[in-house]
Amino acid sequence: xxxxxxxxxxxxxxxxxxxxxxxxDLIYLDPPFFTEKVQKLKTRDRTKEYSYSDIWGSHQxxxxxxxxxxxxxxxxxxxxxxxxxxxxxxAAHIIRAILDDIFGxxxxxxxxxxxxxxxxNAKKGLLPSHQTIYFxxxxxxxxxxxxxxxxxxxxxxxQILQKRARDKDGKAIYARNEDGSIIGGGEKKGVPLGDVWExxxxxxKAKERVGYPTQKPLLLLERIISMVTDRNDLVLxxxxxxxxxxxxxxxLQRNSIGMDLxxxxxxxxxxRLSNPIKTDSNLLKQxxxxxxxxxxxxxxxxxxxxxxPVQRNKAIDAILKQQYQNTPVLVRVQKRGESVLDAAMLLSxxxxxxxxxxxxxxxxxxxxxLFEDGLPNNIEIVESVALLVRRMVDGQGQMGGGFVxx
Numbered sequence: 134x135x136x137x138x139x140x141x142x143x144x145x146x147x148x149x150x151x152x153x154x155x156x157x158d159l160i161y162l163d164p165p166f167f168t169e170k171v172q173k174l175k176t177r178d179r180t181k182e183y184s185y186s187d188i189w190g191s192h193q194x195x196x197x198x199x200x201x202x203x204x205x206x207x208x209x210x211x212x213x214x215x216x217x218x219x220x221x222x223x224a225a226h227i228i229r230a231i232l233d234d235i236f237g238x239x240x241x242x243x244x245x246x247x248x249x250x251x252x253x254n255a256k257k258g259l260l261p262s263h264q265t266i267y268f269x270x271x272x273x274x275x276x277x278x279x280x281x282x283x284x285x286x287x288x289x290x291x292q293i294l295q296k297r298a299r300d301k302d303g304k305a306i307y308a309r310n311e312d313g314s315i316i317g318g319g320e321k322k323g324v325p326l327g328d329v330w331e332x333x334x335x336x337x338k339a340k341e342r343v344g345y346p347t348q349k350p351l352l353l354l355e356r357i358i359s360m361v362t363d364r365n366d367l368v369l370x371x372x373x374x375x376x377x378x379x380x381x382x383x384x385l386q387r388n389s390i391g392m393d394l395x396x397x398x399x400x401x402x403x404x405r406l407s408n409p410i411k412t413d414s415n416l417l418k419q420x421x422x423x424x425x426x427x428x429x430x431x432x433x434x435x436x437x438x439x440x441x442p443v444q445r446n447k448a449i450d451a452i453l454k455q456q457y458q459n460t461p462v463l464v465r466v467q468k469r470g471e472s473v474l475d476a477a478m479l480l481s482x483x484x485x486x487x488x489x490x491x492x493x494x495x496x497x498x499x500x501x502x503l504f505e506d507g508l509p510n511n512i513e514i515v516e517s518v519a520l521l522v523r524r525m526v527d528g529q530g531q532m533g534g535g536f537v538x539x
Contacts, residue, residue: 207236217268218232247332248331249332367390432451464494481512
């Protein structure tokens with residue numbers, strides 16, 4: 134069976150009236166966030182700018198706008214269906230109150246926290262690094278497929294291998310047979326997914342990014358769709374924006390309907406549906422530990438300095454927290470078997486690229502430095518303690534109570 138994706142232009146309040154009762158399996162909406170701003174963003178090639186107004190004037194006006202539309206959404210949702218409403222700190226309290234009123238507090242299933250890392254800004258206070266997704270069902274008979282994740286690195290092996298039970302006081306214990314032997318835990322699938330989801334925010338260079346404000350990653354929508362729908366079910370996004378929900382539904386063999394007031398949003402959604410592009414996350418595939426590949430041996434030589442270890446960079450081992458003339462100070466430690474010349478050239482090139490006026494190369498092996506025009510003026514060379522000690526022992530440096538000159 135071929136899946137379909139229908140894109141409709143207009144106010145969802147009016148468009149929803151054309152849908153029959155109990156017609157939709159899943160509703161996901163990412164409505165305006167009550168930021169009181171006009172949201173703008175340009176495409177990567179800077180040839181087009183997408184924008185929409187998120188100015189309301191009052192909480193009451195914004196609340197009334199959502200209340201009318203969510204009432205219609207409840208009507209078209211199947212009895213086995215679920216609704217996920219995406220919001221941030223600006224309107225979370227309003228949206229939660231509306232959903233409690235329309236669906237009932239007893240239909241609240243989860244407050245999902247989408248957690249991500251983003252670069253800091255100059256704003257005073259804590260950096261916002263999560264958004265909220267409210268998960269409500271229409272009834273207790275909602276579809277749900279448990280998603281399992283890998284066990285934490287800190288999980289005790291006995292917790293995996295042995296069955297758990299409750300004693301007479303309600304305390305968790307390991308279950309035992311009548312003879313006192315431990316009962317095995319049986320086949321394990323992992324840990325059921327919790328309500329805090331660490332899914333990377335789309336970075337500016339992601340192939341999936343189209344330049345639409347508030348675009349969400351396909352990985353986020355795929356998780357929601359997989360969790361509460363089956364293949365060929367019908368998914369609705371009444372504020373489809375760049376069309377991420379519809380693209381995710383298509384990739385997962387679900388039918389979909391998208392609605393939006395913006396002609397730009399409709400055109401972009403159709404374009405993405407004709408050529409779906411998804412950016413996989415190496416972070417989710419490999420785990421955060423896979424990114425911790427700083428040279429431990431090099432970092433150990435820098436102990437005592439106030440620095441930031443650098444991951445995944447062949448030219449830089451660390452960045453000093455103290456700057457030089459308002460530019461970063463980069464540090465590299467000479468690798469074993471690497472010539473001083475090669476190490477200095479790598480660091481010099483990196484320093485120029487990063488706008489650093491001073492970079493420090495720590496050498497730990499003897500070697501002649503050969504530059505046609507001398508050492509680059511942005512490179513300072515210091516010798517490691519091990520090299521200094523070797524020189525002293527070999528009689529090349531001063532031993533006793535004085536300083537060592539090298």
